[in-house]
Every structure is written in C-alpha cells, then in structure tokens.
Amino acid sequence: MTRWALKxxxxxxxxxxxxxxxxxxxxxxxxxxxxxxxxxGDPVLSIVAGRTDAGVHAEAxxxxxxxxxxxxxxxxxxALNFHxxxxxxxxxYAAAVADNFNARFDANRRSYRYRILNRRSRxxxxxxxxxxxxxxxxxxxxxxxxQSLLGRHDFTSFRAASCQAKSxxxxxxxxxxxxxxxxVTIVAEARSFLHHQVxxxxxxxxxxxxxxxxxxxxxxxxxxRNRAAAGPTAPADGLTxxxxxxxxxPFG
Amino acid sequence: MTRWALKxxxxxxxxxxxxxxxxxxxxxxxxxxxxxxxxxGDPVLSIVAGRTDAGVHAEAxxxxxxxxxxxxxxxxxxALNFHxxxxxxxxxYAAAVADNFNARFDANRRSYRYRILNRRSRxxxxxxxxxxxxxxxxxxxxxxxxQSLLGRHDFTSFRAASCQAKSxxxxxxxxxxxxxxxxVTIVAEARSFLHHQVxxxxxxxxxxxxxxxxxxxxxxxxxxRNRAAAGPTAPADGLTxxxxxxxxxPFG
Numbered sequence: 025m026t027r028w029a030l031k032x033x034x035x036x037x038x039x040x041x042x043x044x045x046x047x048x049x050x051x052x053x054x055x056x057x058x059x060x061x062x063x064x065g066d067p068v069l070s071i072v073a074g075r076t077d078a079g080v081h082a083e084a085x086x087x088x089x090x091x092x093x094x095x096x097x098x099x100x101x102x103a104l105n106f107h108x109x110x111x112x113x114x115x116x117y118a119a120a121v122a123d124n125f126n127a128r129f130d131a132n133r134r135s136y137r138y139r140i141l142n143r144r145s146r147x148x149x150x151x152x153x154x155x156x157x158x159x160x161x162x163x164x165x166x167x168x169x170x171q172s173l174l175g176r177h178d179f180t181s182f183r184a185a186s187c188q189a190k191s192x193x194x195x196x197x198x199x200x201x202x203x204x205x206x207x208v209t210i211v212a213e214a215r216s217f218l219h220h221q222v223x224x225x226x227x228x229x230x231x232x233x234x235x236x237x238x239x240x241x242x243x244x245x246x247x248x249r250n251r252a253a254a255g256p257t258a259p260a261d262g263l264t265x266x267x268x269x270x271x272x273x274p275f276g
Numbered sequence: 277m278t279r280w281a282l283k284x285x286x287x288x289x290x291x292x293x294x295x296x297x298x299x300x301x302x303x304x305x306x307x308x309x310x311x312x313x314x315x316x317g318d319p320v321l322s323i324v325a326g327r328t329d330a331g332v333h334a335e336a337x338x339x340x341x342x343x344x345x346x347x348x349x350x351x352x353x354x355a356l357n358f359h360x361x362x363x364x365x366x367x368x369y370a371a372a373v374a375d376n377f378n379a380r381f382d383a384n385r386r387s388y389r390y391r392i393l394n395r396r397s398r399x400x401x402x403x404x405x406x407x408x409x410x411x412x413x414x415x416x417x418x419x420x421x422x423q424s425l426l427g428r429h430d431f432t433s434f435r436a437a438s439c440q441a442k443s444x445x446x447x448x449x450x451x452x453x454x455x456x457x458x459x460v461t462i463v464a465e466a467r468s469f470l471h472h473q474v475x476x477x478x479x480x481x482x483x484x485x486x487x488x489x490x491x492x493x494x495x496x497x498x499x500x501r502n503r504a505a506a507g508p509t510a511p512a513d514g515l516t517x518x519x520x521x522x523x524x525x526p527f528g
Binding site (some may be wrong): 032033035081083098101102105109112113114115116143145146147148149151214264 | 285287320346350353363364365366367368395399400401404516
C-alpha cells in the first residue's frame with residue numbers, strides 16, 4: 025500500500041462535521057466512500073489533522089489514507105474528486121508520503137480564520153460563511169485583548185466541556201484581529217487547539233468589541249481557568265481551517 | 277410619496293434574474309413583495325440600475341421605489357430586510373432621494389467583477405461564485421487582449437441576440453485581468469453594457485488565456501462586428517455587479 029497525504033477544501037455547511045456520526049453526513053464519510061472505490065471497494069480509513077465541527081469550513085485540511093500501490097498523484101486527486109461529486113468536498117493536492125506519515129500527529133501548526141460580518145443587514149453573499157454581528161465592533165480593542173492570550177497558558181476558560189485533550193495547556197502563537205470594511209477577521213495559529221478554543225476566544229473577543237467588556241477582562245478570563253469566566257461560543261459558520269503545517273511539507 | 281434609493285446585495289444563484297419571469301422567483305419580486313408591506317399591501321414597482329441575469333450576483337445593486345411619506349431610512353432598510361427573509365437578498369442602505377431620481381437612467385457607471393477559479397479541482401467553497409476552468413490560463417495575455425477593447429466601439433461581436441439596446445455602441449472604460457493564486461479576476465467598468473457583454477468578453481478572454489487564440493485576435497473579433505467572431509458566453513456564476521455610479525451619489 026502507498027500512503028497519501030491529501031489537501032482538502034470543503035464547505036462545512038451541510039455536514040455534521042469532519043467525523044462520522046450516526047445523525048448525518050460527515051466529510052470523513054464522503055472522502056472514505058470515494059477512496060474505497062480506489063481500493064477495490066474495500067473500506068479505507070482516513071486520519072485528519074483537524075477534526076472540524078459541523079458547519080466549519082476548510083481551505084486546506086490535511087488527511088492521510090492508504091491506497092494500493094501504482095496510482096499517480098493526479099489520478100488519486102481526480103478520481104477522488106470525481107467520486108465525491110456532487111458534495112462540496114475536493115482534493116486540491118495528493119502527495120505520496122512515507123508509510124509512517126500521520127496527518128494528525130505529525131502536524132505542528134494549525135491555522136484558522138474567523139470572519140464576522142459587522143453590519144446592520146444580514147449576510148446574503150456570505151451566508152453560512154460569517155458570523156453576523158449587527159452591533160458595532162471595535163476591532164482595535166479586540167486585537168489588543170487578543171494579545172493577552174498569546175503564549176503558553178492553561179486555556180480551560182476557552183475549552184469545551186466535551187474536549188477530550190489530556191491537558192488544557194496550549195501555546196497560542198498568533199491571534200490577530202483586523203477590519204476591512206464590514207468584515208472583521210480573526211486569524212489564529214497554534215501547534216494545536218482545544219475543542220472549541222477558537223470559537224470560544226472569538227465569542228469572548230466579541231464582548232470586548234461591542235464594549236460589554238473592557239480589554240483587561242480578557243486576561244482575567246484566561247487566568248480564572250473557568251469556562252464560565254469567558255464569553256459564549258461563536259457560531260461555526262464563521263470558522264475556516266486555512267492551513268496545517270508539518271516539519272516537512274508533504275506537498276512541498 | 278417619498279422616493280427611496282436602495283443599495284442591494286444578493287446571491288443570484290437560485291433566482292431567474294432581477295426581472296420578474298413566469299418560470300421562477302426573481303429578485304425584483306422578492307423586493308417588491310416586501311416593499312408592498314410598507315405600502316399598506318398595495319403593489320410597489322421598482323426600477324433597477326442593472327437587470328442582472330439568472331445566477332448573476334450583486335454586491336451593490338441600486339434600485340428605487342416609492343413609499344408613503346414618514347419612514348426613516350433605517351426603518352426602510354430594516355423592514356425590507358425583515359420581509360425579504362429568508363431569501364439571500366438584503367438592503368445595505370436606503371436613502372431618500374428627489375422624486376425625479378431614476379436608478380436606471382441616472383446611472384452613469386456600472387462595475388462588474390468576474391471570477392474564474394483556474395485549477396484542476398472543482399470549486400467547493402466558491403461553488404456558484406466562479407467559473408471553473410481547469411486548463412491553465414495566462415492572465416497577462418488575457419489582460420493584454422482586454423486592452424484592445426477599451427474605448428468607444430461597436431460591440432456587436434459581444435452582444436447577445438436578445439439585446440434590446442438601440443445602439444451597439446458602448447464606451448468600455450476598464451477591463452483588467454489579474455491573478456491571485458488560483459483565482460483569475462476580471463474587472464469591467466462602463467457607463468452601460470450591452471446584454472451579455474461582460475460574459476461574452478470573458479468567454480473570449482478565456483480563449484486567449486488558454487492559448488486557443490493569439491492576443492491579436494481580440495481586436496479582429498471586435499472589428500468584425502459579428503457575434504460569431506467572438507468566443508462563447510461565460511457562465512453567469514462568476515459574475516457580480518459590484519457598483520453603480522451616479523453624478524450625485526444618493527448614498528453619499
């Protein structure tokens with residue numbers, strides 16, 4: 025068998041998330057069903073870098089699968105794309121990798137983008153792609169507050185109750201907030217994130233942005249190590265996994 | 277009655293276009309039905325700057341309607357947005373204008389953006405927002421060819437058979453082609469366009485981009501004043517009306 029790293033783009037709107045669930049269609053199921061067609065109909069298991077939640081999108085998710093030897097990269101990409109039709113899931117690149125490559129455990133950077141449409145009118149063109157916040161947001165204050173989360177911390181305050189990670193310690197490398205017209209964009213980067221960490225940080229930044237909280241309260245929320253001390257979870261729609269990094273880029 | 281200029285955003289995907297048709301839902305119908313709720317249920321007629329085709333989007337379409345006196349601009353915008361739910365059509369701004377303002381005939385600039393997703397994999401996140409062209413496109417060659425269309429010309433070669441304009445003469449002020457990663461973007465500006473003119477220019481530029489045509493053939497196609505001498509009509513999905521200009525900006 026040959027191990028393949030796949031770079032994937034998908035619209036998370038209609039899915040229950042990456043992972044298989046009994047109550048709906050998952051991106052994993054779409055990929056693995058297509059991959060089985062390249063494996064004489066036998067099941068193919070995939071391992072993914074970021075197990076995105078329902079409604080979360082990906083511009084550059086990375087997964088790995090094993091397929092019988094002999095396929096060319098273009099064939100793997102095009103055949104998977106053909107069999108995944110008409111679902112909004114596509115393989116952008118396929119690269120043969122070492123047998124011990126692991127899309128999840130080898131990944132040493134995850135990048136996310138969260139977008140807020142900050143205007144009075146609900147979204148039309150960006151429906152399902154943004155969080156609509158009508159109240160005016162101060163992106164500069166949000167950015168200032170975000171900086172107090174950088175570095176290695178116990179992120180219990182921003183961790184979902186369902187989070188299965190052993191440790192709440194994470195190192196946040198980047199959390200930048202900027203405005204372009206009606207769009208407020210938050211960029212987050214870390215080796216890895218706790219479950220719902222990005223959405224919980226965004227939900228809290230919104231409280232800073234609309235003036236409910238002072239900037240300083242972000243540091244207090246972090247220090248309290250208590251989920252109740254931070255803001256609510258921002259909706260999934262606004263979140264996109266924009267990249268996964270590896271010590272050695274499999275697509276390089 | 278008070279005349280209102282409305283700036284509108286919509287996702288054209290599910291519509292038969294701006295104009296009312298018997299065979300489906302139009303943006304005009306969505307707007308006028310909502311507007312009648314602000315007119316004691318009586319019909320309201322709208323006049324629009326750009327009668328976009330089925331599948332064509334708008335970031336900043338402009339229309340005008342007449343409503344009973346006494347509404348504040350915020351009320352007009354919010355009430356129309358409420359009544360247009362859940363359709364992907366929203367009013368961004370409403371501005372009271374002079375009784376003789378005409379969204380269509382006063383407009384002296386229309387701006388469009390056309391986007392081509394130029395990669396092997398079909399679109400997932402940009403589904404219905406781009407024309408997918410798998411063959412590699414030379415955006416520089418397309419831009420060079422586009423420049424030969426600038427200025428005042430007889431655009432018969434790029435005019436739909438269904439075009440109702442009296443004259444095929446138009447002045448094209450801007451036609452720029454640029455690439456950003458997999459996206460090739462074409463920006464077009466003129467006082468007004470013939471029916472399908474932008475999509476026919478884009479369909480022809482694609483022939484230049486993929487090497488089917490030499491750059492020089494664009495000028496020949498224009499000079500021949502013959503629809504058959506130009507390329508096919510590009511799909512509606514990639515086209516967005518991005519702005520309408522007036523001698524005096526009603527939203528200024």
